[in-house]
Amino acid sequence: MGDVAAVPLPPPALSPSTPCYVTGEEALRLTVFNAAVGVTVSLRGRFLPAVQSADDPPARVGPFQFDLVPTTDRVATVRTQTLGEGWILDWSVIVTGGSPPIGQCYAIVGLVRGTSGNVQELSTLGFGPVTAKQRLSWPTGVNQGFVDGAGALRSITGTLPGAGAEISEVVPTGARWTLIAFEADLATAVAVANRVPQLTIDDGANVYSRVSVNQSETASQTWRNSFQLGVPQLADLTRFVIATPLPPGLTLGPGHRIRTVTAGIQAADQWAAPQYLVIEKIEAT
Amino acid sequence: MQQCNACGGIYAPVLPDGHQYFHVCPPLSVVELAAAIAAGQVQLPPGETPDQAVTRRIYQRWNARDENVVASKDPAQPTTIKSAGAGVKPALVPVGSASGGVVVVGP
Numbered sequence: 118m119g120d121v122a123a124v125p126l127p128p129p130a131l132s133p134s135t136p137c138y139v140t141g142e143e144a145l146r147l148t149v150f151n152a153a154v155g156v157t158v159s160l161r162g163r164f165l166p167a168v169q170s171a172d173d174p175p176a177r178v179g180p181f182q183f184d185l186v187p188t189t190d191r192v193a194t195v196r197t198q199t200l201g202e203g204w205i206l207d208w209s210v211i212v213t214g215g216s217p218p219i220g221q222c223y224a225i226v227g228l229v230r231g232t233s234g235n236v237q238e239l240s241t242l243g244f245g246p247v248t249a250k251q252r253l254s255w256p257t258g259v260n261q262g263f264v265d266g267a268g269a270l271r272s273i274t275g276t277l278p279g280a281g282a283e284i285s286e287v288v289p290t291g292a293r294w295t296l297i298a299f300e301a302d303l304a305t306a307v308a309v310a311n312r313v314p315q316l317t318i319d320d321g322a323n324v325y326s327r328v329s330v331n332q333s334e335t336a337s338q339t340w341r342n343s344f345q346l347g348v349p350q351l352a353d354l355t356r357f358v359i360a361t362p363l364p365p366g367l368t369l370g371p372g373h374r375i376r377t378v379t380a381g382i383q384a385a386d387q388w389a390a391p392q393y394l395v396i397e398k399i400e401a402t
Numbered sequence: 403m404q405q406c407n408a409c410g411g412i413y414a415p416v417l418p419d420g421h422q423y424f425h426v427c428p429p430l431s432v433v434e435l436a437a438a439i440a441a442g443q444v445q446l447p448p449g450e451t452p453d454q455a456v457t458r459r460i461y462q463r464w465n466a467r468d469e470n471v472v473a474s475k476d477p478a479q480p481t482t483i484k485s486a487g488a489g490v491k492p493a494l495v496p497v498g499s500a501s502g503g504v505v506v507v508g509p
Contacts, residue, residue, distance in 0.1 A: 273417060
């Protein structure tokens with residue numbers, strides 16, 4: 118037995134039931150995709166170091182925590198941390214700073230070899246959305262894919278375009294939107310013309326959906342154009358509110374656009390106050 | 403609030419819900435396309451009007467800004483925006499207002 122290398126093991130009383138043994142060359146890697154500002158994500162857990170020799174003191178379970186401040190552009194932010202040789206007993210990921218809504222901060226925890234340069238991913242331990250209340254945990258816990266779940270309900274104020282220009286709102290990189298409602302004012306100038314707005318959805322180059330307002334909008338008025346799910350096409354000419362139905366379940370990927378295209382628009386006409394409601398999910402690319 | 407030098411659009415870089423806003427210039431409107439045609443910058447197919455053209459094609463301004471990010475394959479590398487275009491400047495518009503003791507909320 119003298120020539121056989123002994124595998125370092127903790128005392129039997131501390132022998133863990135977890136399979137996640139790391140040699141010290143592997144590291145935990147936390148990857149976060151986030152859209153909200155002011156967010157800090159923490160990976161916390163417990164680690165049982167291996168006893169290296171008979172002279173070492175008995176192993177004790179110790180806690181670990183490392184924090185990550187992710188970017189707000191839905192692009193991966195990564196932190197890699199070595200723990201030494203031993204057993205990862207458990208961990209959880211939680212938002213410890215900021216308050217992103219569900220679906221706006223997504224974490225992946227994996228085991229990698231190396232900490233910088235050409236890091237090789239060995240296994241994925243868990244993945245899913247996290248908030249200040251909802252944790253991602255291991256070994257208990259449920260994994261959830263990027264576009265699974267309810268997503269975040271967002272009411273977004275768009276760009277106020279210049280006079281005579283159209284509204285154009287673009288799904289950001291790393292996001293997926295389901296459009297629920299879109300409203301904007303068209304203040305028509307004194308120039309006599311019939312303006313007929315259309316809400317156009319395209320993939321960045323090709324139009325795949327359009328809905329037109331069933332009303333000519335005349336000069337010197339402010340028309341509130343409201344595109345919504347579940348409304349009939351109607352015109353309230355007392356209040357200058359024009360409602361137009363949207364197709365249900367309209368899902369837009371990154372780079373897709375929601376645009377107005379207005380027949381008869383005049384140089385001094387002004388689109389204003391674009392506001393829209395979407396369900397947003399992070400869709401990493 | 404800031405204003406895009408390419409399209410004149412005014413927007414908040416960070417929205418009230420705490421999310422970053424990524425401005426992208428709109429394609430040309432009918433009015434802008436007609437002006438570009440008059441300036442000799444664009445030529446439409448024979449018989450086509452600007453009203454028809456904007457529903458058939460997308461006419462992008464040459465100096466358009468697109469603040470969406472291009473992700474690097476290496477997470478350690480910083481991201482860059484797709485196109486700075488003509489840049490931005492601070493917008494001289496009030497964010498909300500208060501007059502006569504009435505606080506205005508919303509657009």
